[in-house]
Amino acid sequence: MGQLELTAGRYRSLRLGAIAGNLTDLLAQAEANEVSYLAFADMLVEHERQTREAKRIDLYRRQAGFPSDKRLEGFDYRHQTTITKRQINALLDFAFLDNRENLVFIGPPGVGKTHLSIGIGQKAIEAGYRVLFRNALDLVEELELAEMKGELKKTLHKLAKVDALVIDELGYLPMSRQARYALFQLINRFYEHRSLIITTNKDFTSWGEFFHDDNVAVPIVDRIIHHSHLYLLGGESYRLKQKTLS
Ligand code: ADP
Numbered sequence: 503m504g505q506l507e508l509t510a511g512r513y514r515s516l517r518l519g520a521i522a523g524n525l526t527d528l529l530a531q532a533e534a535n536e537v538s539y540l541a542f543a544d545m546l547v548e549h550e551r552q553t554r555e556a557k558r559i560d561l562y563r564r565q566a567g568f569p570s571d572k573r574l575e576g577f578d579y580r581h582q583t584t585i586t587k588r589q590i591n592a593l594l595d596f597a598f599l600d601n602r603e604n605l606v607f608i609g610p611p612g613v614g615k616t617h618l619s620i621g622i623g624q625k626a627i628e629a630g631y632r633v634l635f636r637n638a639l640d641l642v643e644e645l646e647l648a649e650m651k652g653e654l655k656k657t658l659h660k661l662a663k664v665d666a667l668v669i670d671e672l673g674y675l676p677m678s679r680q681a682r683y684a685l686f687q688l689i690n691r692f693y694e695h696r697s698l699i700i701t702t703n704k705d706f707t708s709w710g711e712f713f714h715d716d717n718v719a720v721p722i723v724d725r726i727i728h729h730s731h732l733y734l735l736g737g738e739s740y741r742l743k744q745k746t747l748s
């Protein structure tokens with residue numbers, strides 16, 4: 503075995519797989535650029551770090567289950583003028599996650615609520631946070647199923663492992679009594695413990711109606727709004743705008 507294989511094997515045995523796998527290239531680069539010993543030492547460790555970070559982001563993204571790959575960079579604030587770039591950028595220090603606060607995007611269809619929630623989720627992942635995206639109906643179905651199996655507690659525990667749970671399209675369709683109860687359990691579990699990012703077409707004044715004015719409506723709304731940042735989005739649908747352009 504040559505020296506190169508031997509050295510690569512040593513890196514591998516210390517779980518420095520990215521260095522091991524790219525040693526030939528890294529050496530060639532260092533030689534071509536005539537870098538200093540210190541710069542080379544740094545190149546190696548930086549390569550390992552960056553490879554690991556990219557893998558982590560990739561894994562967290564897959565685990566998040568975003569329905570599409572929306573980014574904040576692709577959000578057009580000239581179209582959506584009811585929220586400013588400054589307001590969104592202010593969230594990107596992720597103090598709201600550290601403080602277990604919620605974000606609520608309220609508005610009619612097509613105004614960018616889902617886009618913003620995914621975009622913020624992507625940035626949170628890049629910053630090292632865990633995010634989970636769920637459509638409200640899918641989430642409620644998942645909770646109801648868990649409840650039926652007597653596993654609601656376990657499921658809630660699993661969901662609450664993330665830093666932020668995106669609940670998309672809450673309040674679009676009426677829910678059964680069991681569904682409302684399951685949702686209430688989730689909100690309780692997250693309250694002051696984890697963050698929720700909610701998109702909804704309902705302003706909170708009509709939430710009582712959505713929850714059939716039963717006794718879980720008030721505590722649910724109360725717990726969501728308490729410690730939360732509300733954004734009322736308006737304007738015309740971006741989808742409609744695209745339609746008229748084409
Ligand atoms: P909502 O969730 O409010 O119904 P979406 O976020 O799904 O709306 O937006 C509908 C479509 O229009 C998506 O493809 C989204 O990427 C796009 N879109 C909406 N608003 C904007 C915007 N301001 N800039 C860029 N794309 C936008």
Ligand code: MG
Pocket residue numbers: 612615616617670671701
């Ligand atoms: Mg949406």
